[in-house]
Amino acid sequence: MRTAYGVETVRATERQLMARLPEGTLMQRAAAGLAVASADLLGRVYGSRVVLLVGSGDNGGDALYAGARLARRGAGVTALLLAPERAHAGGLAALRRAGGTTVHSPAGGRAAGATEGAADRPAGGSASDPAERPAGGPAGPTAAEVLIERADLVLDGIVGIGGKGGLRPDAARLAEAAERSRAAVIAVDLPSGVDADTGQVHGAAIRADLTVTFGTHKPGLLIDPARDFAGTVRLVDIGLDLPEEPALEALQHADVARLLPVPGPESDKYRRGVVGIAAGSARYPGAAVLAVAGALHGGAGAVRYVGPAGDAVLARFPETLVSDLGPAKAGRVQSWVVGPGAGDDAATVAQVLEADVPVLIDADGLRLADRDTVRARTALTLMTPHAGEAAALLGVARAEVEGARLSAVRELAARYRATVLLKGSTTLVAAEEGAVRVNATGTSWLATAGSGDVLSGLAGSLLAAGLPARDAGSVAAYLHGLAGRYAADGAPVGAQDVAKAIARAWRDVRD
Ligand SMILES: NC(=O)C1=CN([C@@H]2O[C@H](COP(=O)(O)OP(=O)(O)OC[C@H]3O[C@@H](n4cnc5c(N)ncnc54)[C@H](O)[C@@H]3O)[C@@H](O)[C@H]2O)[C@@H](O)CC1
Ligand SMILES: Nc1ncnc2c1ncn2[C@@H]1O[C@H](COP(=O)(O)OP(=O)(O)O)[C@@H](O)[C@H]1O
Ligand SMILES: [K+]
Numbered sequence: 001m002r003t004a005y006g007v008e009t010v011r012a013t014e015r016q017l018m019a020r021l022p023e024g025t026l027m028q029r030a031a032a033g034l035a036v037a038s039a040d041l042l043g044r045v046y047g048s049r050v051v052l053l054v055g056s057g058d059n060g061g062d063a064l065y066a067g068a069r070l071a072r073r074g075a076g077v078t079a080l081l082l083a084p085e086r087a088h089a090g091g092l093a094a095l096r097r098a099g100g101t102t103v104h105s106p107a108g109g110r111a112a113g114a115t116e117g118a119a120d121r122p123a124g125g126s127a128s129d130p131a132e133r134p135a136g137g138p139a140g141p142t143a144a145e146v147l148i149e150r151a152d153l154v155l156d157g158i159v160g161i162g163g164k165g166g167l168r169p170d171a172a173r174l175a176e177a178a179e180r181s182r183a184a185v186i187a188v189d190l191p192s193g194v195d196a197d198t199g200q201v202h203g204a205a206i207r208a209d210l211t212v213t214f215g216t217h218k219p220g221l222l223i224d225p226a227r228d229f230a231g232t233v234r235l236v237d238i239g240l241d242l243p244e245e246p247a248l249e250a251l252q253h254a255d256v257a258r259l260l261p262v263p264g265p266e267s268d269k270y271r272r273g274v275v276g277i278a279a280g281s282a283r284y285p286g287a288a289v290l291a292v293a294g295a296l297h298g299g300a301g302a303v304r305y306v307g308p309a310g311d312a313v314l315a316r317f318p319e320t321l322v323s324d325l326g327p328a329k330a331g332r333v334q335s336w337v338v339g340p341g342a343g344d345d346a347a348t349v350a351q352v353l354e355a356d357v358p359v360l361i362d363a364d365g366l367r368l369a370d371r372d373t374v375r376a377r378t379a380l381t382l383m384t385p386h387a388g389e390a391a392a393l394l395g396v397a398r399a400e401v402e403g404a405r406l407s408a409v410r411e412l413a414a415r416y417r418a419t420v421l422l423k424g425s426t427t428l429v430a431a432e433e434g435a436v437r438v439n440a441t442g443t444s445w446l447a448t449a450g451s452g453d454v455l456s457g458l459a460g461s462l463l464a465a466g467l468p469a470r471d472a473g474s475v476a477a478y479l480h481g482l483a484g485r486y487a488a489d490g491a492p493v494g495a496q497d498v499a500k501a502i503a504r505a506w507r508d509v510r511d
Helices: 007-020 025-042 058-070 087-099 143-150 171-182 226-230 253-258 285-296 310-316 346-354 364-368 373-376 386-396 398-403 405-416 451-464 469-488 495-510
Strands: 002-004 049-053 076-081 101-104 152-155 186-187 211-215 233-234 248-250 274-278 302-306 320-323 335-338 357-359 381-383 419-422 427-430 438-440
Touching: 002 152, 002 211, 002 419, 007 025, 025 058, 025 152, 025 186, 025 373, 049 058, 049 143, 058 076, 058 087, 058 152, 058 186, 076 087, 076 143, 076 427, 087 101, 087 346, 087 364, 143 171, 171 357, 171 495, 186 226, 186 419, 226 274, 253 469, 253 495, 274 285, 274 346, 285 302, 285 310, 285 373, 285 386, 285 451, 285 495, 310 320, 310 346, 335 381, 335 451, 346 364, 346 373, 364 386, 373 398, 386 398, 386 405, 386 419, 405 419, 419 469, 427 469, 451 469, 469 495
Parallel strands: 049 076, 049 152, 076 101, 152 186, 186 211, 211 233, 248 438, 274 302, 274 335, 302 320, 335 357, 357 381, 381 419
Antiparallel strands: 002 248, 419 427, 427 438
């Protein structure tokens, strides 16, 4: 299981650990890991040009100490200090001892002619030395921007877990320069400008190729939009003793393998679970077919279908048990999936919600389900909105959900007293309590009509097989994401291709 902890927990565990260790130990561990990752990315350290973006906190300290290590190995290292008087004193001294230079990088300091030598200053001077840049001049790039432009590697130590709100204007300029530059960018702990706890991004942020994070992943590194800014994430162990329950967790192959329902010698189709699919309409029969396709690959022993698309379902999947009597009279099931392509059939949704078995509500069903009825259910409920559907349920704009996925999914889980799977580039699964699961196996090729129907069938099938809602949702998202990757393999796919590839995803996970 990959886990992520919020800032408050990180700070508390760091304090405990620091109390037992000589001062500066943790920062040295962080800087050592950062320097190794930098060297790996550079390939050749000697002769490389490294620029450090240094803010006023310990995040900048990490960058300075790592820069010192790289300077000792022959890199030309320049630190751009956003606030020279507040930059980490020990880190500054270490960098200068190692032969690195520092440049004051205020907003708008122009590099008149911005020459190579603009950054040079004697090692050992003080950060507030008047010899510090900025070089004047009304227009053109600042000295800092020129240095970033010419760098091989930029280390972003502007701000880490101490960041509040969007980047301030002078820091934002550096972030933009780094994005324009061809230099590789490594974010120290997390990309400056992203929210460590939520994954929100307010305005400009560093766009990194690699993020070297310390002690634990932070939730923001795993949730879009921030995840997209982090690039590849590398975790450096600094010895933190973290509590049992994380804020966020992501299943890995081994976790999914343990959760997959596998028939034993005593199994029969009923013991494996029957999933009922109440989906599709005269207008949208395809949704029924796709939900059944997903359900057939989810581990239930049988798939029962009720609704107006029985003929279409049977034509494609003769193994389906089709009934036209409605959910209440269709025969026993261990879970229901209701909603895909359901149109305005509120009666079916209401009937399904009355059943005392786990229910998955998707698509039209989300709009039609009465909130108080869902809240009052005693059996499990799993809701699977995409951002647009979640926004409608919450009464906010879609962009608001996409920008703050974690709070949106938590809020829905609380309002409906249900488990909620929020679909999208990073799928989140939240129950009313406990760690939120994040899934990142997906691919944007999955953004294709009907792939959500496949997911709901798959998750419903896992519910029928006996998985709790959080596991059913996160295992389904994991398999569905992998299946999407396999089916797409770099080219567009249809939802049916995704359903077919689920079997390969199972095999892969179980290997
Ligand atoms: N505490 C520890 O034991 C360790 C901390 N480490 C590093 O320390 C970092 C946390 O250090 P700090 O607590 O000093 O905090 P940060 O360095 O993350 O940020 C605090 C500073 O950034 C400024 N700042 C805040 N928001 C800003 C914004 N939006 N734009 C521009 N500047 C902003 C603040 O004025 C403050 O001076 C971690 O992210 C990690 O990199 C590591 O060295 C590992 C050990
Ligand atoms: N950008 C993306 N990256 C990864 N997965 C995505 C992306 N966009 C959508 N998906 C996934 O594709 C599926 C689409 O589901 P949904 O929006 O319900 O479509 P439909 O209603 O057409 O079936 C979901 O599993 C969702 O998580
Ligand atoms: K940073």
